[in-house]
Amino acid sequence: MKRTSLIPSSAWVFLIWLILMTLLPFTLILAMSFLQRSDLGTIVFSLSFNNYEQLLDWVYLRVLLKTLWLALMATVSCLCIGFPVAYFLARVQGPMKSIGLILLFIPFWTNFILRIYGIVSLFGTNGLLNQTLLAFGLSKVSILYTRWGVYLGLVYNYLPFLVVPIYSSLEKLDPFLREAASDLGATRFQTFRKVIVPNIKEGVFIGSLFVFIPMLGEYVIPDLLGGAKEAFLGKVMVEQFFVLQDWPLGSAIATVLSVLLLGALWLQNRWSQKNQAQSEGLFHAI
Amino acid sequence: MLLNLEAVTKSFGGFQLHPLTLSIEKGEFFSLLGPSGCGKTTVLRLIGGFEMPTSGKVILNGRDITQLPPHKRSVHTVFQRYALFPHLTVWENVAFPLHLKKLPSAEIAQRVEECLKLVEILDLQDRRTHQISGGQAQRTALARALVGKPDLLLLDEPLSALDPELRMKMREELKAICKKVGITFLLVTHDQEEALQLSDRIAVFKAGQCLQVGTPKTIYEDPAEPFVARFIGAVNEIPGEIQGEAAPETGEVGLVSPLGTFKLKKNGQPLPQSVSVILRPEKMRLLRSKSTTQENLMEGEIQDLTYLGSRTEYSVKIGPSVFKVFEQELERLKKRRLNVGDRVFLAWRSEDAIILAQNS
Numbered sequence: 172m173k174r175t176s177l178i179p180s181s182a183w184v185f186l187i188w189l190i191l192m193t194l195l196p197f198t199l200i201l202a203m204s205f206l207q208r209s210d211l212g213t214i215v216f217s218l219s220f221n222n223y224e225q226l227l228d229w230v231y232l233r234v235l236l237k238t239l240w241l242a243l244m245a246t247v248s249c250l251c252i253g254f255p256v257a258y259f260l261a262r263v264q265g266p267m268k269s270i271g272l273i274l275l276f277i278p279f280w281t282n283f284i285l286r287i288y289g290i291v292s293l294f295g296t297n298g299l300l301n302q303t304l305l306a307f308g309l310s311k312v313s314i315l316y317t318r319w320g321v322y323l324g325l326v327y328n329y330l331p332f333l334v335v336p337i338y339s340s341l342e343k344l345d346p347f348l349r350e351a352a353s354d355l356g357a358t359r360f361q362t363f364r365k366v367i368v369p370n371i372k373e374g375v376f377i378g379s380l381f382v383f384i385p386m387l388g389e390y391v392i393p394d395l396l397g398g399a400k401e402a403f404l405g406k407v408m409v410e411q412f413f414v415l416q417d418w419p420l421g422s423a424i425a426t427v428l429s430v431l432l433l434g435a436l437w438l439q440n441r442w443s444q445k446n447q448a449q450s451e452g453l454f455h456a457i
Numbered sequence: 458m459l460l461n462l463e464a465v466t467k468s469f470g471g472f473q474l475h476p477l478t479l480s481i482e483k484g485e486f487f488s489l490l491g492p493s494g495c496g497k498t499t500v501l502r503l504i505g506g507f508e509m510p511t512s513g514k515v516i517l518n519g520r521d522i523t524q525l526p527p528h529k530r531s532v533h534t535v536f537q538r539y540a541l542f543p544h545l546t547v548w549e550n551v552a553f554p555l556h557l558k559k560l561p562s563a564e565i566a567q568r569v570e571e572c573l574k575l576v577e578i579l580d581l582q583d584r585r586t587h588q589i590s591g592g593q594a595q596r597t598a599l600a601r602a603l604v605g606k607p608d609l610l611l612l613d614e615p616l617s618a619l620d621p622e623l624r625m626k627m628r629e630e631l632k633a634i635c636k637k638v639g640i641t642f643l644l645v646t647h648d649q650e651e652a653l654q655l656s657d658r659i660a661v662f663k664a665g666q667c668l669q670v671g672t673p674k675t676i677y678e679d680p681a682e683p684f685v686a687r688f689i690g691a692v693n694e695i696p697g698e699i700q701g702e703a704a705p706e707t708g709e710v711g712l713v714s715p716l717g718t719f720k721l722k723k724n725g726q727p728l729p730q731s732v733s734v735i736l737r738p739e740k741m742r743l744l745r746s747k748s749t750t751q752e753n754l755m756e757g758e759i760q761d762l763t764y765l766g767s768r769t770e771y772s773v774k775i776g777p778s779v780f781k782v783f784e785q786e787l788e789r790l791k792k793r794r795l796n797v798g799d800r801v802f803l804a805w806r807s808e809d810a811i812i813l814a815q816n817s
Contacts, residue, residue, distance in 0.1 A: 345538070345540060347536050347538060347540035348540050348542060348543075350507055350527070350534075350536070350540065351534070351536055351540035351541075351542070352542075352553075353506075353507075353526065353527040353528050354505060354506075354507075354527045354528070354532075354533055354534045354602075355528075355533060355553055355554040355557065355601065355602075355605065356528045356554050356557045356558065356605065357528055357557055358528055361557060365553075366542055366544075369544040370542075370543060370544050
């Protein structure tokens with residue numbers, strides 16, 4: 172009898188990569204989060220929960236809550252802008268659809284830093300917005316280097332990542348459902364509310380979660396657009412590592428963020444498993 | 458008349474629906490039959506309100522509904538792929554149109570139950586749509602379309618997704634349900650057998666044009682065009698020229714064709730010069746020898762035969778053409794079985810021939 176390996180040989184490359192690049196650093200971070208920092212900034216090997224206790228301090232809790240709030244606002248804003256866009260793209264046919272999809276994907280192909288500087292040039296102190304305001308005899312507004320700058324950057328950068336899942340769940344919807352609803356007496360609004368929304372809300376929720384969680388750990392956007400004053404979880408974490416040289420505390424923040432992310436993944440997984448169980452029920456019915 | 462289409466046309470892409478005038482009576486089971494792309498589904502969508510006609514009028518119960526959107530028409534549809542709402546249970550799917558009408562919940566419950574009983578899926582009412590089979594989904598879709606008591610029920614190839622055995626069963630039920638509920642059914646199908654079995658009347662379509670409207674018997678026995686004859690069953694065709702005047706006592710005329718000269722019975726109307734004579738395979742007989750008969754005879758050789766139990770299908774080569782003959786083996790045991798290569802005579806009666814102009 173031929174010995175069957177548990178892992179196909181082609182998967183080994185990926186597995187080694189995964190272990191070296193993800194699992195190993197992750198384990199190191201996790202381990203480090205239970206260690207201590209000496210006054211000189213070196214790492215002291217004594218196990219404790221001190222770092223996590225420190226995170227319960229109001230200084231950090233405030234940052235966490237502020238970050239959660241800002242990410243939530245940004246996610247909701249992405250939804251408000253992204254949903255109509257996705258809906259339009261899913262409904263429209265012909266050249267408008269291709270143009271719309273290309274426009275949607277252009278940001279994916281543009282350098283991230285470039286996009287951020289795009290925002291700077293638009294909303295900066297001497298940016299296009301302020302120059303326009305001045306031209307109309309109005310006073311300048313400061314958006315950049317405030318929390319609004321971070322908010323704007325988050326919405327702008329994460330919008331496509333939310334439009335795509337909403338668009339795909341709308342595309343997956345049987346187009347005849349709309350006709351069936353209308354045929355059975357539903358107005359356009361009733362069709363939307365009673366047929367479209369219930370069938371895509373899951374996709375929308377998961378899509379939102381996958382925008383929300385990475386927003387929490389965002390470093391570059393708050394760093395470049397938020398200025399020095401605005402504390403943001405991801406930024407605070409990086410500062411622990413590279414400014415304050417407190418690797419153990421930084422690791423603790425990283426661990427908390429990772430746990431949040433894993434929690435979201437688990438939630439999504441459970442959800443899709445539930446759906447799978449439902450479709451397995453189909454075979455029992457037959 | 459329940460439904461009148463008055464010179465309805467529709468153009469889109471490269472397709473054109475020729476002016477269509479059609480009337481459907483209340484309680485009738487009416488079918489639109491034709492190959493794919495013939496425009497039958499377009500007609501259905503025009504009636505359902507999913508498409509607007511380019512010109513013409515759609516009149517339902519004496520009211521012009523041409524410009525009304527689907528949700529304002531008393532017309533419900535059973536979609537080809539059912540289009541059940543996946544987020545709702547069977548019961549909720551059927552209740553959907555009643556909820557929209559904001560009926561009292563007691564009435565909704567009663568009417569949904571009635572309909573679920575009618576299509577025999579009451580025991581599945583709490584299932585989700587992905588937990589039921591194709592046949593059950595079909596029944597759910599039917600119940601959902603019937604529950605609102607529309608004036609007209611549209612069925613878009615409703616049985617095409619079912620396996621053959623289930624399809625046969627659903628055909629019978631569909632017909633019974635139509636008569637039971639008294640709602641007018643309008644079926645779109647490309648399956649001629651289905652149309653023949655179910656319909657009170659059939660409209661045959663080809664390339665955006667309605668070629669003939671009639672009862673199944675008329676369509677089969679007296680097709681208006683060779684296309685109709687060919688579409689509604691197997692045919693043998695003999696092209697030829699009419700020769701001479703009808704004999705006064707028999708009403709027979711001569712047909713000169715590449716396969717020989719035959720007698721045809723004239724049915725009153727003047728005949729065109731060039732004709733296509735159509736013979737149904739079951740209206741022809743196989744003879745072993747040239748008997749003294751009044752029937753037309755053609756000599757040929759059996760090229761192929763298929764034994765199907767209730768009948769045997771023969772392919773007989775006569776000159777350059779091959780004729781199909783279906784024979785029921787009535788004279789059991791008496792007749793020695795015919796074999797491939799046997800010389801036979803094909804006999805057909807002049808009155809069984811369908812005589813059509815040769816142009817199409």
